[in-house]
Amino acid sequence: MCGIFGYIGNKNCIPFIISGLEKLEYRGYDSAGMAYIRNDSVLEIKKVVGKVQNLKEILDFSDFSKVGIGHTRWATHGGISVENAHPHTDCKGNIVVVHNGIIENYKELKELLINKGHVFKSQTDTEVIPHLLEEMVDKEEIGLEEAVKELFKKLEGAFALLIMDKRNPNILYALRKQSPLIVGFGIGENFIASDIPALGDYTDRFYYLKDTQMAKISANEIKVYDMGVGKYIGVEPIRIPQDRIRAEKNGYPHFMLKEIFEQPLVVRRILSTVNKNRDELQIEDIKSIDISWEKIKKVFIVACGTSYHAGYYAKFLWEEELPYFIEVELASQMHHRNLRVPDETLFITISQSGETADVISTLRKVKEKGFKVLSLVNNPQSTVARESDYFINLRAGIEIGVAATKTFMAEIVYLGLLKEYVKNKLYKVKIDLDKWNMLPTYLENYLSNIKDQVFETAKKYYQKKNFLYLARGRNFPLALEGALKLKEISYIHAEGIPAGEMKHGPIALLDPETPVFGIAYKDDAYSKMINNLEEAKARRAPIIAIGNEKDKKLENLVDDLIPVPNIDPFYYPYMGVMVLQLFAYYVADLLGREIDQPRNLAKSVTVE
């Protein structure tokens, strides 16, 4: 999931491209590169392995060019090397391309082009594109614009592309099929980027390219060609206030820590969309959803990674009070499922980015079968939001840290509120809104009270090589989330295991070097959880547990108790989640990891 950025205008494109790529770096940071056409129509290409910072070090900022494109890479095809870094050019060095996505038929195309005499310099899938264009423009003598449109017919897979030809520095072409791409409208200049944070400093007027659309961009005009209708179409830019786009660390050392501490505010923002009428619950995005909740038999939740854990948590929460059969599945597994579901099935997809390819393909597959899809997304302009029948905007604000935190909180809060809404609709029961309205305050106080203790606990364990996260019932998806957070930012192996399953095998992993992190606050799973922690203790595993303050029994059983206050258990899961996020954060920080940009990861996974 790479990041691409383009500028065409009257100013020097180099600083724009560099700062644009820096704001897209959370999408991939294996290598970086850019190309620009100097006034003397010389095409300059600069590529490095590693971060945009490395690219800055080889650039000549006294160079001047009014048009350029850039790329930050998450390697899929071809190892991490300068040759495989983007941009890629054709044989003659005229046409240059940057790409986000995967060209699935690149091998056949490459073979075809090599047989026609083209010489390839990289192992990437992307390099077939400039050679294909060269073949069409130079050999078949069709103009570049027509050749660019032909790419939609010739390329299979997902692609967001920026194309520049040094023979015509006044035009940039941008294409989108699956992978996200946004054009930003300036005055005497225009911008293109994979995601909106890269554009927020330059404009507040945007257009999200739709699938099989091409934009022909000059300094003073953006024209959009829609392959579906076969002609240029008029487009209306949307206005998004810049303060909603900018992502600052606000003095925190990492975006992830800032986003953890933003969670009470995010919950408060969500609750501000709920009316105060406890008899008839109205929630902003939900009230416009015309679903006949009484007719639904099955709810099928589909998501990936952290969002999947939120869906799994909701399964337990909803089953407790709603009359539906609830199934949760990983979107990447949906490719291999032969769905047998009743017609009265509501599909719910959850995706903070709204651009996760496996979620998009599931959404399209089930819509083709005539099912309705309700989505929870953090980006109302994303593909998932635009293609769903109904969507709930998670309102978490832009999340830059690759490890999802505040969006997970927003997902489980909205799934909890949605349960209350359906319960109110089906059974006309009063909803305890006071309980909800207390949540942000409890979270705020809890975060500031507990953070130091979590840090001290992390200091004790950060050099361990394996962790097992144990929990029961609805807490198990939270244990999965805790393990995922630790894995993705500290690179320590961690596994979430249903505590009752330990005896059936995983308990063999336990020894004094393998800490157990248990979720054992006083809810319906408490007594069985205590038994499971005693079994772990018997194998001399160090035990950390989230549990109730002054719980003597638990205190005597575990090595480190991270307490939640003795209040309504309704609040425990939200507090527990923050402890799990903080623990992973502090362990990774103590290990000096690149927390906001963990190795091998990217913020949104736009390829299947």
Ligand code: AGP
């Ligand atoms: C979570 O920290 C990871 N970034 C990853 O598992 C993520 O949750 C997953 O890729 C799904 O992303 P989405 O919510 O944007 O669809």
